[in-house]
Amino acid sequence: MDVFVPRTLDEALEIKAARPDAVPIAGGTDLMVELNLNRRRPRALLDVSRLAELRRCGREDGAVFLGAGVSYTRVIAELPECVPLAQASRAVGSPQIRNRGTVGGNLGTASPAGDALPVLAAYDAEIVVATRDGARALPWAQFLVGPKQTALPPDGLILGARWRIARGPGSFSKVGTRNAMVIAIASLCLVLDEEQRAVRVALGSVGPTVLRAPDAEAYAAEAMARAGTWDDPAALPAPREIEEWAQRVAGAARPIDDVRGTAAYRRHACAALARRALRWALEDRRAGGRA
Amino acid sequence: MSVRTLPVTRGGIGESVPRVDAVPKAKGTFLFASDLWAEDMLWGFTVRSPHPHARIRSIDVSGALAHPGVRAVLLAGDVPGRKTYGLEFADQPVLAWDRVRYAGEPVAIGAAEDPETARRAGERIVVDYEVLPAVTDMAQALRADAPRVHDFGNVLRHVHIVHGDPDAPADVWVEGYYETAVQDQAPLGPEAGLAIPAPDGGVDLYVATQWLHVDRQQIAPCLGLPAHKVRLHLAGVGGAFGAREDLSMQIHASLLALRTGRPVKIAYGREESFLGHVHRHPARIWMRHGARRDGTLVCVRARILVDGGAYASSSAAVIGNASTFACGPYEVPNALVDGTAVYTHNPPCGAMRGFGAVQVCFAHEAQMDRLARALGRDPVELRLRNALRTSSVLPTGQVVRGSAPVAAVIRRCAALPLPPEAPPAGRGDPRAYPGGCGNVSRGERLRRGVGFAVGYKNIAYSEGFDDASAARVRLRADAAGPIAEVRSAAAEVGQGIHTILAQIARTELGVERVAILPPDTGVGSAGSTSASRQTMMSGGAVQAACAAVREALFARVRRSLARPRGELRLAGGLVLLDGEPVGPIAAFLDEPVEAERVYHHRPTRPLDARGQGEPHAAFAFAAERAVVEVDEELGLVRVVQIAAAQDVGRALHPQSVQGQIEGGTAQGLGLALMEELQLRDGRIRNASFTDYLIPTIADMPPVVSALVEEPEPGAPYGAKGVGEPATIVATAAIVAALRDATGRELNRVPVRPDDLAGLAPPVAPVAPPPPPPQGSGPEPVPWAHGLATGQHELLQEPAHEGAGEDPRPWERTRGGTGS
Numbered sequence A: 001m002d003v004f005v006p007r008t009l010d011e012a013l014e015i016k017a018a019r020p021d022a023v024p025i026a027g028g029t030d031l032m033v034e035l036n037l038n039r040r041r042p043r044a045l046l047d048v049s050r051l052a053e054l055r056r057c058g059r060e061d062g063a064v065f066l067g068a069g070v071s072y073t074r075v076i077a078e079l080p081e082c083v084p085l086a087q088a089s090r091a092v093g094s095p096q097i098r099n100r101g102t103v104g105g106n107l108g109t110a111s112p113a114g115d116a117l118p119v120l121a122a123y124d125a126e127i128v129v130a131t132r133d134g135a136r137a138l139p140w141a142q143f144l145v146g147p148k149q150t151a152l153p154p155d156g157l158i159l160g161a162r163w164r165i166a167r168g169p170g171s172f173s174k175v176g177t178r179n180a181m182v183i184a185i186a187s188l189c190l191v192l193d194e195e196q197r198a199v200r201v202a203l204g205s206v207g208p209t210v211l212r213a214p215d216a217e218a219y220a221a222e223a224m225a226r227a228g229t230w231d232d233p234a235a236l237p238a239p240r241e242i243e244e245w246a247q248r249v250a251g252a253a254r255p256i257d258d259v260r261g262t263a264a265y266r267r268h269a270c271a272a273l274a275r276r277a278l279r280w281a282l283e284d285r286r287a288g289g290r291a
Numbered sequence B: 001m002s003v004r005t006l007p008v009t010r011g012g013i014g015e016s017v018p019r020v021d022a023v024p025k026a027k028g029t030f031l032f033a034s035d036l037w038a039e040d041m042l043w044g045f046t047v048r049s050p051h052p053h054a055r056i057r058s059i060d061v062s063g064a065l066a067h068p069g070v071r072a073v074l075l076a077g078d079v080p081g082r083k084t085y086g087l088e089f090a091d092q093p094v095l096a097w098d099r100v101r102y103a104g105e106p107v108a109i110g111a112a113e114d115p116e117t118a119r120r121a122g123e124r125i126v127v128d129y130e131v132l133p134a135v136t137d138m139a140q141a142l143r144a145d146a147p148r149v150h151d152f153g154n155v156l157r158h159v160h161i162v163h164g165d166p167d168a169p170a171d172v173w174v175e176g177y178y179e180t181a182v183q184d185q186a187p188l189g190p191e192a193g194l195a196i197p198a199p200d201g202g203v204d205l206y207v208a209t210q211w212l213h214v215d216r217q218q219i220a221p222c223l224g225l226p227a228h229k230v231r232l233h234l235a236g237v238g239g240a241f242g243a244r245e246d247l248s249m250q251i252h253a254s255l256l257a258l259r260t261g262r263p264v265k266i267a268y269g270r271e272e273s274f275l276g277h278v279h280r281h282p283a284r285i286w287m288r289h290g291a292r293r294d295g296t297l298v299c300v301r302a303r304i305l306v307d308g309g310a311y312a313s314s315s316a317a318v319i320g321n322a323s324t325f326a327c328g329p330y331e332v333p334n335a336l337v338d339g340t341a342v343y344t345h346n347p348p349c350g351a352m353r354g355f356g357a358v359q360v361c362f363a364h365e366a367q368m369d370r371l372a373r374a375l376g377r378d379p380v381e382l383r384l385r386n387a388l389r390t391s392s393v394l395p396t397g398q399v400v401r402g403s404a405p406v407a408a409v410i411r412r413c414a415a416l417p418l419p420p421e422a423p424p425a426g427r428g429d430p431r432a433y434p435g436g437c438g439n440v441s442r443g444e445r446l447r448r449g450v451g452f453a454v455g456y457k458n459i460a461y462s463e464g465f466d467d468a469s470a471a472r473v474r475l476r477a478d479a480a481g482p483i484a485e486v487r488s489a490a491a492e493v494g495q496g497i498h499t500i501l502a503q504i505a506r507t508e509l510g511v512e513r514v515a516i517l518p519p520d521t522g523v524g525s526a527g528s529t530s531a532s533r534q535t536m537m538s539g540g541a542v543q544a545a546c547a548a549v550r551e552a553l554f555a556r557v558r559r560s561l562a563r564p565r566g567e568l569r570l571a572g573g574l575v576l577l578d579g580e581p582v583g584p585i586a587a588f589l590d591e592p593v594e595a596e597r598v599y600h601h602r603p604t605r606p607l608d609a610r611g612q613g614e615p616h617a618a619f620a621f622a623a624e625r626a627v628v629e630v631d632e633e634l635g636l637v638r639v640v641q642i643a644a645a646q647d648v649g650r651a652l653h654p655q656s657v658q659g660q661i662e663g664g665t666a667q668g669l670g671l672a673l674m675e676e677l678q679l680r681d682g683r684i685r686n687a688s689f690t691d692y693l694i695p696t697i698a699d700m701p702p703v704v705s706a707l708v709e710e711p712e713p714g715a716p717y718g719a720k721g722v723g724e725p726a727t728i729v730a731t732a733a734i735v736a737a738l739r740d741a742t743g744r745e746l747n748r749v750p751v752r753p754d755d756l757a758g759l760a761p762p763v764a765p766v767a768p769p770p771p772p773p774q775g776s777g778p779e780p781v782p783w784a785h786g787l788a789t790g791q792h793e794l795l796q797e798p799a800h801e802g803a804g805e806d807p808r809p810w811e812r813t814r815g816g817t818g819s
């Protein structure tokens, strides 16, 4: 097995162009497990963990850019204002995994249970991908094309994710049968976008890939508009409307039975998480937009 | 009057001294079995059956042998000695030949120059299987038309206990059905060992095990070697919990080493570890409890079914325990218990912490709560009213002779302070709510519940086994003073026996320097590190050996003293005569003093056809109270607090005892809430730590514990074993608390979120309880077929005075010699 250790992004992209079979390795918390379990035997590894270009993180022209190589520990420390992302990062694995694991790796693996992914979906993020010929941004849904499948070209690397900064509360929650270090049975990210008066919700672990619930989103945004909630945080949609929203979110799930949980429970959990997340967001707006 | 400071020996019994292995383990320098390495060693690998039941048509090893770096591939035909082995019964092939009986059964082994080559070589061995119908349901296994796992049928053992009049009338009856899933011991250290061929044609095997001598007893015949040519040495053990009682890679590595003439290491990965050791028996239990209006128990009827899987392992003893402990630590004047262990084509089940008592405790404690509800009585008071005590008669007719502070354990536990009220709902730290780090709650739909459970189990082996322990102690002096060397084959598996043995030597010999020599088969058997027995058994052996050394030393002292009368004592490195120092111990050690002693526990007697006998040597009791919070919508749980009171006889190392209570509780919590090895059609679906979940620190509540110290007569310092009781009661207490919080029936563990959220109904039996199998019991069926090996052979030295020529337990019953 060859191991390439490029010092710059350009060098890395040159290598990737010459050796498309070289598998990128960042924190290794997914890849090394695959290797150890004998599920994969790549001919070559390409270490992207030292590329400064992938370690950038912060605000750039009204957007947030999160480099592919930024660890969850750094997300928690450096992007606290991105509340759902920080909450998702805290929900990942253990301190050791959060120190090594990266959002780029979560995207690269593209598991429907990846905890950062519902957040990126609810942010309507773009995934920035580069090849030797240049970089381009793909909407998240065009990047995450299926279970463990991405639109990353064989000679490409993930540079990071970028999303417009939206004002408004939001949260990330994940359900598992253990109180830490657990793969989600169901997860949900909710974002309220005050400027666009939009509600965005994404679900993890309840379908072949991360799912949005557009019907529920539209319903909730309208219910909030009807109630005047967008202008007056104290004016709340009716409980019946919150319930309808929760059922519509659950209706968007496409869950299966597996060793981790049943489809029935997953759907049930989606409704519960949706109900809670919207109530929390409404509570937080009333409390002064603290989120 | 002069002030005199009495010499004291530091680090003796009763002190929570630092563990002898604490620093290397904390620093990461401790070598576990998987770290073993030898110059020029090969890496062994195992090819396992993917089918639960199949005939082997042919095995083609040519592809593997042609692979560069492969040094050997062996099949059943290459086993030079006995082709089968077993802890109690030799019904398990070293390597399968005509058929495989569970998915994961070894069919071929090999050795290669490096682990990667070994892995690849294994993939190149082609086995042609004819898949056969399998029986993977324990009730189905009892049907006449079920596929037979062994030629002699699917009944492994049936235990029938009749006590008093099981038809006695009662004022109130309650009835329940309970299921427990397959739990795994999940030791963090996977199975590993290193076999080194010796110039004498024998083998030195370094291995992580729980009982060196019983391993050798099984290995040597298969290798076709006399026992003395098979030398076992304990390697660093990364947890055991019963999983290392049966052999895993021992014979395989030895065969490969002898064949290749090179050291061979086998270290399982995590997935193979789940396939390569036995698990906790899943159980189905039907129970009926009858009581008088005033709460006095009148009668218990229990039908217990456990799935032993494809091979016997210790199933016979496990069903013995499940049956004899089915009525709980209560006085039950009338009882009828029928317990059956069956063979199926599931992976074998065997020993795990709690050993049969866990499953029945879950059931009998749920029954006690039902009874309390039916009678309108307080569940703690109901338990107190019926609590066993010394001189109580058990359903087996056995009279409780040792200490039995059941009422004290219940009272002490109930009196421990409760945790503060639930935090107010709001944006607190999500870890304060069920769901923890997943951030699912601000306190919605939160319900608190409290549950209580009491349980008990035997210490040391039962039903006629004389699992004695030997130890050798040598007292010598060097430039630094006196030092005691303790040689014992007791396996240190992380529980702390080495620290205890050193403490005992200090207390007995008055020296502070103690060396624990590496455990191996060069000294007599210490018996198994299981059944909560080593502190009592090997502690007893070291205490007795020290006493013999001390007497020999005193004889020397007396010879050299002018004033030979008076009481001699050893303390603080000094010899004292009537409390006055007469000189340093080292001054009398020009020659070392050495003694070896064997400790036996109180003899036990096997069960007869009506389940009567004196099966157990001693008992340990525990009570736990669990406080839980349930998110009743999401079905998630936070255990808020565990209060534990345990009967420990005497705490030789209080911190270790507390550690065992906490660790045991964690394992019980795991069974209550998450630990289940999921089987489908005989195959394990979650053989990884990704999907076999064990509790993390975020799942474990604080444990407040009370140690109840009523010395056990005849045991060293009165100490009882402490490793298992907490595991037995924790599951039952936590589920009781979940019932209290939700009002749901919850009759199966682990309890799943679906159960708590009301998405799944309670489990119902698919069929009525199966009738007791005809004509079997109490002896295990493989016994009758001449398969007794392992423990039975090793422990066949005449056990006790009057035990007769052949102390093998069931033979003794038959011969009617009893004791």
Ligand SMILES: Cc1cc2nc3c(=O)[nH]c(=O)nc-3n(C[C@H](O)[C@H](O)[C@H](O)COP(=O)(O)OP(=O)(O)OC[C@H]3O[C@@H](n4cnc5c(N)ncnc54)[C@H](O)[C@@H]3O)c2cc1C
Binding pocket: A023, A024, A025, A026, A027, A028, A029, A030, A031, A032, A033, A048, A054, A068, A069, A091, A092, A093, A094, A097, A100, A101, A102, A103, A104, A105, A106, A107, A108, A109, A113, A114, A115, A116, A152, A156, A157, A158, A159, A181, A182, A183
């Ligand atoms: C014990 C444990 C617990 C875990 N818990 C969680 C959890 O709670 N939630 C969760 O979501 N995940 C969890 N994971 C999975 C894992 O930690 C995450 O998916 C993490 O985000 C992976 O990041 P990494 O940097 O380690 O990826 P790596 O393992 O280095 O890479 C993962 C994949 O992404 C590709 N890749 C990485 N970087 C790039 C790049 N720049 N360009 C192109 N491809 C790239 C790699 O080729 C590989 O295919 C856990 C893993 C372990 C071992």
